[in-house]
Amino acid sequence: MQEERLKLPILSEEQVIMEAVAEHPVVIVCGETGSGKTTQVPQFLYEAGYSSDDSIIGVTEPRRVAAVAMSQRVAKEMNLSQRVVSYQIRYEGNVTEETRIKFMTDGVLLKEIQRDFLLSQYKVVIIDEAHERSVYTDILIGLLSRIVSLRAKRLLPLKLIIMSATLRVEDFTQNQRLFATPPPVIKVESRQFPVTVHFNKRTPLEDYSGECFRKVCKVHRLLPAGGILVFLTGQAEVHTLCRRLRRAFPHARPRPPENEDQKDSVEETQKFKKSRARARKAQAATLPQISLDSYSVLPAGEGDEDREAEMDDEEALGSDLDLDLADDGADGGEQPDASLPLHVLPLYSLLAPEKQAQVFQPPPEGTRLCVVATNVAETSLTIPGIKYVVDCGKVKKRHYDRVTGVSSFRITWVSQASADQRAGRAGRTEPGHCYRLYSSAVFSDFEQFPPPEITRRPVEDLILQMKALNIEKVVNFPFPTTPSVEALVAAEELLISLGALQAPQKAERAKQLQRSRLSCPITALGRTMATFPVAPRYAKMLALSRQHGCLPYAITIVAAMTVRELFAELDRPAASDDELTMLKARRARVAHMKRTWAGQGTSRSLGDLMVLLGAVGACEYSGCSPQFCETNGLRLKAMLEIRRLRGQLTTAVNSVCPEAGLFVDPKMQPPSESQVTYLRQIVTAGLGDHLARRVQSEDLLDDKWRNAYKTPLLDDPVFIHPSSVLFKELPDFVVYQEIVETSKLYMKGVSAVEAQWIPALLPSYCQFDKPLEEPPPSYCPEKGRVLCHRASVFYRVGWPLPAVQVDFPEGLDCYKHFARFLLEGQVFPTLAPHRGCLLSSPTTMLKTWARLQPRTEILLRALVAERADCRDALLAAWRKNPKYLLAEYCAWLPQAMHANIEKAWPPTSDL
DNA sequence: GAGCACTGC
Numbered sequence: 044m045q046e047e048r049l050k051l052p053i054l055s056e057e058q059v060i061m062e063a064v065a066e067h068p069v070v071i072v073c074g075e076t077g078s079g080k081t082t083q084v085p086q087f088l089y090e091a092g093y094s095s096d097d098s099i100i101g102v103t104e105p106r107r108v109a110a111v112a113m114s115q116r117v118a119k120e121m122n123l124s125q126r127v128v129s130y131q132i133r134y135e136g137n138v139t140e141e142t143r144i145k146f147m148t149d150g151v152l153l154k155e156i157q158r159d160f161l162l163s164q165y166k167v168v169i170i171d172e173a174h175e176r177s178v179y180t181d182i183l184i185g186l187l188s189r190i191v192s193l194r195a196k197r198l199l200p201l202k203l204i205i206m207s208a209t210l211r212v213e214d215f216t217q218n219q220r221l222f223a224t225p226p227p228v229i230k231v232e233s234r235q236f237p238v239t240v241h242f243n244k245r246t247p248l249e250d251y252s253g254e255c256f257r258k259v260c261k262v263h264r265l266l267p268a269g270g271i272l273v274f275l276t277g278q279a280e281v282h283t284l285c286r287r288l289r290r291a292f293p294h295a296r297p298r299p300p301e302n303e304d305q306k307d308s309v310e311e312t313q314k315f316k317k318s319r320a321r322a323r324k325a326q327a328a329t330l331p332q333i334s335l336d337s338y339s340v341l342p343a344g345e346g347d348e349d350r351e352a353e354m355d356d357e358e359a360l361g362s363d364l365d366l367d368l369a370d371d372g373a374d375g376g377e378q379p380d381a382s383l384p385l386h387v388l389p390l391y392s393l394l395a396p397e398k399q400a401q402v403f404q405p406p407p408e409g410t411r412l413c414v415v416a417t418n419v420a421e422t423s424l425t426i427p428g429i430k431y432v433v434d435c436g437k438v439k440k441r442h443y444d445r446v447t448g449v450s451s452f453r454i455t456w457v458s459q460a461s462a463d464q465r466a467g468r469a470g471r472t473e474p475g476h477c478y479r480l481y482s483s484a485v486f487s488d489f490e491q492f493p494p495p496e497i498t499r500r501p502v503e504d505l506i507l508q509m510k511a512l513n514i515e516k517v518v519n520f521p522f523p524t525t526p527s528v529e530a531l532v533a534a535e536e537l538l539i540s541l542g543a544l545q546a547p548q549k550a551e552r553a554k555q556l557q558r559s560r561l562s563c564p565i566t567a568l569g570r571t572m573a574t575f576p577v578a579p580r581y582a583k584m585l586a587l588s589r590q591h592g593c594l595p596y597a598i599t600i601v602a603a604m605t606v607r608e609l610f611a612e613l614d615r616p617a618a619s620d621d622e623l624t625m626l627k628a629r630r631a632r633v634a635h636m637k638r639t640w641a642g643q644g645t646s647r648s649l650g651d652l653m654v655l656l657g658a659v660g661a662c663e664y665s666g667c668s669p670q671f672c673e674t675n676g677l678r679l680k681a682m683l684e685i686r687r688l689r690g691q692l693t694t695a696v697n698s699v700c701p702e703a704g705l706f707v708d709p710k711m712q713p714p715s716e717s718q719v720t721y722l723r724q725i726v727t728a729g730l731g732d733h734l735a736r737r738v739q740s741e742d743l744l745d746d747k748w749r750n751a752y753k754t755p756l757l758d759d760p761v762f763i764h765p766s767s768v769l770f771k772e773l774p775d776f777v778v779y780q781e782i783v784e785t786s787k788l789y790m791k792g793v794s795a796v797e798a799q800w801i802p803a804l805l806p807s808y809c810q811f812d813k814p815l816e817e818p819p820p821s822y823c824p825e826k827g828r829v830l831c832h833r834a835s836v837f838y839r840v841g842w843p844l845p846a847v848q849v850d851f852p853e854g855l856d857c858y859k860h861f862a863r864f865l866l867e868g869q870v871f872p873t874l875a876p877h878r879g880c881l882l883s884s885p886t887t888m889l890k891t892w893a894r895l896q897p898r899t900e901i902l903l904r905a906l907v908a909e910r911a912d913c914r915d916a917l918l919a920a921w922r923k924n925p926k927y928l929l930a931e932y933c934a935w936l937p938q939a940m941h942a943n944i945e946k947a948w949p950p951t952s953d954l
Numbered sequence: 955g956a957g958c959a960c961t962g963c
Contacts, residue, residue: 106961133963150963179962279957392960418959439959452958496961508963576963607958614957691963765955785957 051079052232057087063227064088064167068191069203071212074231076467080206081171082117085144088167089121093202094143098166103149105177106423107132114146133576134687149179154576156186157512161194167202173215174207174460175422176495176523178505185521186512188221209460211492214523221521236470238432238477246481251435252280254480255415256287258433262478263292263385263411269430269475270412272420274465276439276454281389281415282615288413289618292385383411390416390424393608396680402426421464425471432469432477434462436485443500445529447756451784456481458490495524502526503534503579507543510565511573518561535563537732540807541583543569575695577605584729585696591721594696594705596656596714600722602688603655604780604792609685611678633676641768646719648795650769650777652726653719659685663709724804727796730778731805735761735790736842737775752777755839757788764789776801802835802847809835814856815846822864826850827914829860855903857912862902863888866935870914873950874932881935898934905931921949 053060053074063070074080085100094100104110110130114137118128126139131147138145149170156162168187173180187203194201205215205226216225247254255273262271275281386406390399403426406412414426418438438457443450457465462479469475479486497505506517514520517531538544544563565573572582581601588597603609613630617623640657641647649656658675662682665671672679686707693705714722727734735752738744738760750773751760761782763770769777772795780792802809814820814831823830829851835844851857861870866885868875878885888899905928906912909920920927929948933941 148962154963175961177961277957277959393958421960423960441959450958454959504963612957762955770955783958789956 051083052234053079053083056229056231057083060084060229061087061091063229064202064204067227068195068200069188069205069222069226071205071207071215071226071228072231073207073210073212073228075208075233075235077235077471078231078233080231081113082120084169084204084206085117086121088169089144093166096166099142099164100144100167100169101152101162101165102144102146102169102171103152103180103183104146105149105172105175105180107148108423109172110146110148114144117144117146134691149177149183150576152183153179153186153508156183156190157508157573160190160512161197161199162190162201163199165201167204169204169206171206172208173205174209174211174492176214176493176497178497178500178502181495181497181523182505182509184215184523185221188521209492211460214495218521218523221523235467236472236474238466238470238475240466240477240479242479242483242486243481246485251275251437251480252284255284255433255435256291258478258480259284259288259413260291262431262433263383263413266431266476268383268411269473270406270414270426270428271431271433272426272429272468273413273415273433273435274420275415275417275435276437277417278391278393278612278615281391281417284415285387285389286616286618288385288387288415292383292387294384294386294407294410384409385413386410387413387415390414390420390426392417392419392423393612393678395611395678399424420468421461425468428472429468430473430475432466432475434465434477434479436462436479436481440499445527445533447782448501448533449757449782449784449788456485456489458493459486460492462486462489497522497526498524498530501534502530503537506531506534507538507565507569507573507579507582510538510544510563511570513565515564516562531561535561538569538579539563540731541568541572541579541729542566542807543572543579543583546807571699574699575692577601577692580729580733581605584725585692587725587728589700589703591718593714593718593721593725594703595693595708595711596718596722597725598689598692598696598705599659599685599711600652600656600726602685602692603659604652605688606681606684608678609655609658609681611672611676613676629674629676632674636675637768642713645716645723646714647768647772648774649719649723649726650772650794651767651780651792652722652794654768656714659689660711660713663711666709723794723796724800726794727778727800728804730780730794731808733779733781734796734801734805734808734837735777735779736837736840737773752790753840754782755837757782759788761788761790763793764791767791767793769793769795799845799847801837802833802844802849806849808838809844810838811835811849811852814851820851820860822861822869824869827870829857829864829912831860851912853912855907858903858906859888861912862899862906865917866932870917871950873947877936877940877944880937880940882937883935898931901934902928902931918951918953921951922954925949 060070060072072080072084081102085102088094088100102113104113110132114125114128114130118125121128125137126141128144129138129142129146130136131138131145131151133148133150152168162168170180170183170187173184184205191201191203205212210230212228215221216228252275255275259271259273273284275284388402390402402414402424405428412428414420414429420426436456437454438461439452439454441450442453466477469477509517509520518528535544539546543566545566547563568586571586572579575582575585577585581604584597584601585594588594610633613626613633615626617626636658637654640654640661641650642653642657646653658677659682662671662675662677663686667679667682667686669679671677672682689707693707697703697705735754738748738751738753741748741751748760751762754761763773763777767790774795776796776798777790777793778796779790783789783791802811811833812835814833818832820829820831830848831851832846832848834846836842837844851860863885864870865874866878866881866888868878883896883898887896888903909916909927911917911920917928925948927949929945933944936944
């Protein structure tokens with residue numbers, strides 16, 4: 044091990060790095076995979092004494108596995124115990140008093156900043172893999188730039204080291220707001236084996252899967268031993284290619300029958316016609332950029348012929364390993380056959396862990412390993428023994444519409460950096476080759492780097508975290524790359540309507556809306572919500588769930604909504620008739636179980652969220668056995684994650700609200716009928732901006748509105764997803780977890796809402812009419828407020844909503860009603876006995892001619908002067924002045940009673 | 955009547 048370490052190129056840079064760290068508060072270290080920076084830099088710092096005096100060297104990683112693995116590796120290299128070199132991730136850690144080097148995920152450090160803004164335990168913080176630009180990394184760098192200067196002022200300097208695998212660091216160095224003086228950048232060589240890159244001469248306009256198939260066949264038939272790694276974009280593609288390859292190179296049967304191959308190809312073409320049509324559409328949009336005919340954009344001298352010639356030179360370097368020359372369809376048959384069986388394995392993130400693990404095993408004796416993977420293999424997982432990479436050049440990414448929040452999945456070209464990262468996977472153990480299924484001209488049109496995540500997704504969760512750190516003006520925060528203003532505004536608006544931020548005052552609203560919008564302070568509710576490590580909409584649900592014993596259920600639902608893909612993928616193409624029968628049976632079983640878990644009546648109205656609750660409840664009841672998951676189509680990994688998240692949320696709720704005394708009950712009973720109703724309301728309150736209404740009189744509309752819903756922000760019809768238990772139910776109002784655009788706009792995670800709940804639970808989205816006279820306003824002794832009935836309409840879309848009882852709106856009329864109830868003795872019962880002696884009827888307060896009577900006028904004025912339109916305000920006024928309102932009240936009663944009233948004033952013992 | 959890449963608290 045020590046020998047291995049000595050080979051690392053970074054060791055010759057130790058002095059340069061340590062001098063830079065000594066002289067500068069912030070240092071950037073750039074070195075590709077294989078430079079050893081992650082394992083070595085912490086050791087340099089340790090040896091230089093940066094963890095003396097009980098302080099710690101912190102290292103953040105963007106993934107949990109990396110944090111755990113790195114801590115173990117560094118402990119071993121340094122011959123130190125894991126008590127000294129430790130890790131901390133979301134659910135677990137082995138940090139002790141002795142810990143000096145602490146590896147953690149970036150989110151963990153962000154939480155620590157919430158507890159101790161100055162991070163006083165640390166003398167150095169290393170942000171690893173900063174080039175990946177994950178949202179937490181970006182926010183950490185922004186925060187740390189401030190923490191570094193605060194610590195310098197206190198003469199307790201903190202060192203920040205940003206480590207990046209690429210040289211794309213201008214966002215850090217050229218950003219004056221982030222670092223006033225640009226930090227020094229130290230480059231470290233890497234010790235990778237060379238990878239020869241081969242471009243296709245032509246770029247297939249569609250069917251890159253077929254192109255992958257042909258390329259793998261050729262590599263396998265023509266080239267020496269060594270694993271093959273193929274990059275595709277999704278699960279379905281991965282499975283299809285695996286199947287084709289297995290048929291082409293069956294184990295123990297080396298010769299692939301050519302016609303079989305053809306037939307398969309036709310079959311697949313049929314089957315995936317739809318998805319190809321979509322892919323074609325996506326490609327058509329980008330076609331102008333990649334057209335091989337538009338050479339006019341190239342510099343002079345790089346015309347058609349030159350390019351071909353240049354390519355040929357390039358390819359000549361690849362010598363016998365170059366496969367492009369055989370691109371004329373004469374593959375297979377006449378080529379020399381290696382007769383080597385191909386060991387084909389799929390790999391993607393949602394694949395069961397035991398199946399993922401197969402790619403790390405050596406392939407069976409006498410076979411060649413071929414892994415067909417999605418992007419997981421680009422950064423998250425490293426497969427040993429790969430010598431050949433086949434890269435389709437595409438990636439599937441989630442795309443959010445900034446205005447509507449609708450997400451869709453799009454297949455686009457990767458960036459140059461990603462393509463290089465993929466190529467690098469061929470050079471981990473020996474020199475390798477990368478076959479790119481696109482031309483070098485197309486490659487040169489790729490974006491240089493993928494855009495930072497923070498610019499591609501909603502940011503309400505980040506904004507809430509920042510507000511909890513008392514960063515009010517988020518636009519002024521030194522983001523390495525700032526999110527769009529629309530995204531920031533949308534986040535603040537959502538947080539305001541959830542009650543997590545204070546709404547700007549009405550006066551301000553008129554004047555300087557934009558400015559005040561982006562600097563709203565956090566509310567007490569917002570602080571509570573920020574302690575729950577889930578999306579703000581879900582945090583709101585938790586904050587509401589103390590009532591009626593709903594917490595354990597709300598926690599479970601929120602945990603299940605947070606963990607992705609509860610149900611296993613059963614739609615994959617079957618490899619055999621047996622598998623097909625099995626898949627069909629399992630799909631039927633899952634559909635049946637979903638209906639069972641949804642139940643009947645109000646329970647069914649909770650919809651897909653009831654299914655989540657039922658599934659988790661049943662699974663936990665079974666002890667979360669792999670068998671239970673298997674037969675019911677649940678992903679064991681998802682269920683275990685939900686269990687851990689329930690534990691974490693339970694702890695979080697208990698610490699906000701110790702009297703709840705919650706625990707995770709594996710034998711949780713189903714919620715009662717009334718609890719389900721409360722849960723439905725809790726869910727409605729959290730998902731208020733995700734409300735949809737069944738279209739009215741749809742028979743009059745275009746056919747495209749059949750079974751459709753309307754939402755406030757979308758003009759197009761949206762639909763309940765066919766996998767939803769409410770698919771055929773079509774309730775008048777629903778809330779949904781998300782809308783995904785595929786062939787249509789589909790709502791997923793759907794729950795039914797009663798119309799009368801909307802104005803009561805989502806008042807901030809409703810525009811209310813004047814208070815109704817019938818039923819008349821009343822006084823609520825519990826709230827100490829005047830209530831009334833009001834009709835309303837839902838914002839933007841103007842959906843009419845039924846009149847419901849709400850607080851009487853602020854204004855003169857509210858004082859009048861309150862005065863009346865006060866005189867009637869409803870507010871303070873000790874005043875009730877005087878009622879018969881009043882000189883005027885209390886309802887006089889409400890009459891339009893009330894001003895004719897001085898006693899109504901003076902009472903009203905006195906109430907308005909202290910803003911006393913409810914009991915609490917009145918009590919507050921009496922705390923300041925116990926004689927408050929005495930004279931005004933006495934004006935309503937005969938002189939003879941005044942002395943006794945004065946003795947018993949104020950008429951309450953609640954002060 | 956369907957088809958979603960990848961991650962962190």
